[in-house]
Amino acid sequence: MILCAEILLLVFGCSAQEIEVNIKKISSSPAIVRVEGRFLQENLTQSNKNLAFASSVGNVENLGTRISDLNLTDKQGRAITFKKLIEGEYLTEDEANAWSYQVNLSTLPNEKALAHVSWATDEQGILMLGDLLPQFVAQDNQPISAKIKFELPKDWKILSSEKSMEENTFFVNNIEKAVFLIGKNWRESKVTIGNTTLNFAIGGKWNFTDAEAFEMAGEIFEEYRKQFGEIPTEKAQISLVHFPKEIKFGRWEAETRGANLTILSSDMPFKTLSLQHLHEQLRHEIFHFWIPNNLALTGNYNWFYEGFTVYQSLKTAVKTNRIRFEDFLDTLSQAYNLDNFQSRKVSLIEGAKNRWSGANSQVYSRGMIVAFLCDVALLHKSKGKRSINDIFRQVLNKYRLPNKLQEGNTAILNILGSYSELQPIIEKYIKGMEKINWQTDLEDAGIEAEETDFTTKFIVKTKLNGRQKDLLDKLGYNNWRKILKK
Ligand SMILES: [Zn+2]
Structure with a gap:
């Protein structure tokens, strides 16, 4: 060797x-x-x-x-x-x-x-202090x-x-947050978005070009900058590298620590899939620059910062026309089925305490569904004037670093609980262990479900009233039409 x-x-x-x-x-x-x-x-x-x-x-x-x-x-x-x-x-x-x-x-x-x-390895490495x-x-x-x-x-x-x-x-x-990439064959570019510079480093060969990856990171950062109305950092590092050994298609693992985003991934067989895969990784991880990495919150509240991140990333995929609205609903259906099949039900607050155990997937899937229900409830009550974006902005406004550290669960529940329409969701699904009742919770959005072989698939109703149409529009149902018109 x-x-x-x-x-x-x-x-x-x-x-x-x-x-x-x-x-x-x-x-x-x-x-x-x-x-x-x-x-x-x-x-x-x-x-x-x-x-x-x-x-x-x-x-x-x-x-x-x-x-x-x-x-x-x-x-x-x-x-x-x-x-x-x-x-x-x-x-x-x-x-x-x-x-x-x-x-x-x-x-x-x-x-x-x-x-x-x-x-x-003898080629490269990642050092985390x-x-x-x-x-x-x-x-x-x-x-x-x-x-x-x-x-x-x-x-x-x-x-x-x-x-x-x-x-x-x-x-x-x-020292807790510092990450260094070392090695040969890194290719880098500085991506500038307003006052922020993203240092993007890529190692190894991929089915997309470096330029495509750099551009994509910039677009996603810019999209979130608009959603939050502020930037979390003026300098961030994004690193994308293959696993140091052969791993099958589609696997990836990432961490965003402070302003350092590290993605280890295998590639996908075709360029389109490969780009889609990268977009998914960047959408999720770049969101973490704001939430939770720019928050002065402690404790295990990952049902929020993971579950809600997964949801917002998915919604952003529809908005930026990366996926269709049907894909959005399919992903939510899968999350619903996963949650529904859990033999041992725990509340999100309890589940979050065991992030690295079996409860992990539950935190993501149930957290994601809960975020969806919150979004629907906010949009419905406000007739489309408020959405989950307002929650994210409010959380950041109130708890951004370097504010005094606060307990995450209490902080987030305080904000969610200040909306009367979210209180039942908190009681039943965040603090409670109740089975998600889509029949009542998704009616306002004009979404129903087909059930076959014990699996549930969310679909848009064929007959919709005006408010349901408006709400679906806010969720991105007609997004592809808008983009076609442009
Ligand atoms: Zn995450």
Whole structure:
């Protein structure tokens, strides 16, 4: 096997104060990085006696086993003894000022992990400080900043939305959110939309051109900018790369962390499908720049920020003529069937607590249906003047960063609950476990269902009254006609 050239990753301590550089060395196959760092600021963290690395990220477990060769020193450079409690967690005799260790970055067997944790091959990799650095908690709970220097093989690039200080050196505002792409063969472009610059990097060959992908990202960002009426960030990084191993058609996994969007995907067999696939990925993930990444909300409220994102992304697909209205209804029917087939019903609030367990798909599918019902109820009550867009704008207005952190479920339910027409939806479907009753909830939209073999398919009624026609029009039913006219 070809050895990966040496990668050196230097971590300077945090904050704006003076720092000392420690050199870390990496090899090879397996890809291993050596990380060295030290604190620049006294009493930066709550306790330096407990040094722990992320043990899990999302559904990826046992990350601690990737850490080895730990050395700790105090301010005078004397070695500090420590005890290993479990893999990746150590109790030290004294407060450590500097640390060094190795991280094994071999790709994990579960390809779903690769959008969420650091990995490297001999060609490229993704480094996320969230799992590469110990889990420090600042005394005031504020984000911890750092100066990060990389030493990579000569022909390797480093791409990131973090502030570049000098060659291969970055100032990172918040170590939890920082993501770096490293490797050869990245192709990049800057996509400018108003005050925002999207750095879009693509690795590998795809059935679409780079230019098509760059343009698409810009169009989607612009569409959401209009929907929200504001931008979430002036600089963002989008990275699209193949899984580092053969994966069958159509699979993808993505994460949007802060202003860093990482998509790992397999391609589709034809260009049209391939473009459609990319559009779906970008539609969903770019939405996350606003919700939840620009929100000062905590806790498990992903029934909202995932379920409602899936819905809005779907609605935007109709609006931008990527899918037909029938496809929109088909996707909602599938989500309904999925929710309906759940043998163990849990409320969205409960389900969201177990995002990475089996309840995950339920959060997405039920959350999506609930978003649809909210949209219909808002449009109906306001005679088309209000929609789910107003909810998104309101959430952002009230809870945008850097406001004080608030609990997500309470915050969102407060806003939804301020509309009388949404209260029954909250009680029955968000807090409650009731079966979605489309017969009553979708009547206002002129949508009915065909039931065959226990599966439900939503269709538009043949006879519609004026208000139903208006509401369907707002949902995008006649969108293709409007685009044809243009
Ligand atoms: Zn998502």
